[in-house]
Ligand SMILES: NC(=O)c1ccc[n+]([C@@H]2O[C@H](COP(=O)([O-])OP(=O)(O)OC[C@H]3O[C@@H](n4cnc5c(N)ncnc54)[C@H](O)[C@@H]3O)[C@@H](O)[C@H]2O)c1
C-alpha cells in the first residue's frame with residue numbers, strides 16, 4: 165500500500181512508521197510541520213529504513229496541513245491508498261485557553277484532509293482519536309457505546325472530526341475509516357531507537373522518567389482527594405508499540421471490513437501514585453514528589469473496555485506491564501540525556 169502518515173515526526177506517529185518499516189513493505193510518506201515533531205526522529209526513521217533495505221519506501225515532506233493547496237498537490241501526485249492521520253494539537257489545558265487553535269488544527273484541517281481523500285479516491289482513513297471524547301464517563305470500563313461528552317475543546321475537536329468521518333462514511337460507501345480512541349499512551353520503542361522527544365512534556369510517565377534521571381528536581385501529584393483507592397487519578401496506560409500494532413491491524417482490517425470505532429487500552433487502571441512508585445522501583449531513584457491540588461479537567465478514572473478491538477481485530481497486547489512501560493520510558497530519557505551531553 166501507498167500510505168500517507170500525517171504527524172509521523174511526532175511521538176505516536178513515529179512509532180507506527182518504525183513498526184511499518186520493520187514489519188511491512190508499504191510505501192510511506194510523512195507530512196509533518198515539525199511543530200512538536202522532530203527532524204531527529206525523521207533521521208532515525210531513515211536509518212531504520214536503511215537497515216531494513218527500505219530507503220525507497222520512506223519519504224518526508226515538511227508541510228503544514230493548513231496549507232490546503234500544497235496538501236492537495238501532494239495527495240494528487242502520490243495516489244495514496246490509505247491515510248493514517250496523527251497530526252494534531254494535543255494539550256488539554258492549552259485547548260481550554262486557546263480553543264480556536266484546536267478547532268482549526270484538529271477539526272478544520274482534518275475535515276479538509278477527509279475532503280481531499282474523497283476527491284482523490286483515497287478510501288482508507290485511520291484516525292487518532294482519544295478517550296477525552298468520553299469526558300467524565302458514567303461507566304467504567306468505558307465501552308465504545310458509552311455516551312461521548314467531552315469536557316474540554318481538545319476532546320470536542322476530536323469528536324467533531326469523528327462526526328465528519330461518520331457522516332462521510334454514510335454518504336460515500338467506498339470511503340472507509342477506523343477511529344482509534346487511545347487511552348494513556350506511554351513508554352518508548354522496545355529497542356529504544358525512538359521515543360517522546362517534545363520538551364516540556366506534561367504526560368505523567370514521561371514526567372516521572374525525567375524526574376528519575378534528574379532533568380527535573382521534583383514532580384507534582386495533581387490531586388489526592390479523588391474517589392479512588394489512594395485518592396489519586398486512575399488511568400489505563402498503553403505501551404506505544406502495542407498501540408502502533410493496533411494501527412497496522414486496522415489497515416489490514418479495513419480491507420475486508422466496514423468502518424468502525426475502537427478503544428485502545430489494556431482494560432486495567434493504575435493510580436498516579438502507583439505509576440510514580442513503579443518508576444521509583446525500576447529506576448532505583450527515590451525522587452522528590454510534591455502533592456498539590458487537582459489539575460483542571462481531569463476525570464477521576466478512565467479505563468478502557470478493550471473487548472471490541474481484541475475480538476474484531478484480533479489485537480493482542482504484548483507489553484501490558486507497567487514496569488516494562490516505565491523501563492522503556494526511563495531508558496529513552498537516559499538516551500536523550502546522553503544526546504544532550
Ligand atoms: N499522547 C497521547 O497520550 C494521546 C492520547 C490520545 C490521543 N492522542 C492523539 O494521537 C495523535 C498523536 O499524538 P502524539 O502524542 O504523537 O503527539 P505529537 O505532538 O508528538 O505528534 C503530533 C505531530 O503532528 C505534527 N503536527 C501538528 N499539527 C500539524 C499540522 N497542522 N501540520 C502538519 N503537522 C502537524 C507535529 O509536529 C507532531 O509531529 C494526536 O492526534 C493526538 O490527539 C495522543
Ligand SMILES: O=c1ccn([C@@H]2O[C@H](COP(=O)(O)OP(=O)(O)O[C@H]3O[C@H](CO)[C@@H](O)[C@H](O)[C@H]3O)[C@@H](O)[C@H]2O)c(=O)[nH]1
Nearest residue numbers: 294295296347348366367368371384385386397436459462
Ligand atoms: O506531572 C504530572 C502529570 C500528570 N499527573 C496526573 O496523571 C494523570 C495522567 O495525566 P496525563 O499523563 O497528563 O494524561 P491525561 O491527562 O490522562 O491525558 C492523556 O490521555 C488522554 C486519554 O486518556 C488523552 O486524551 C490525552 O491526549 C493524553 O494527554 C492525571 O491524573 C494527571 O493529573 C500528575 O499528577 N502529575
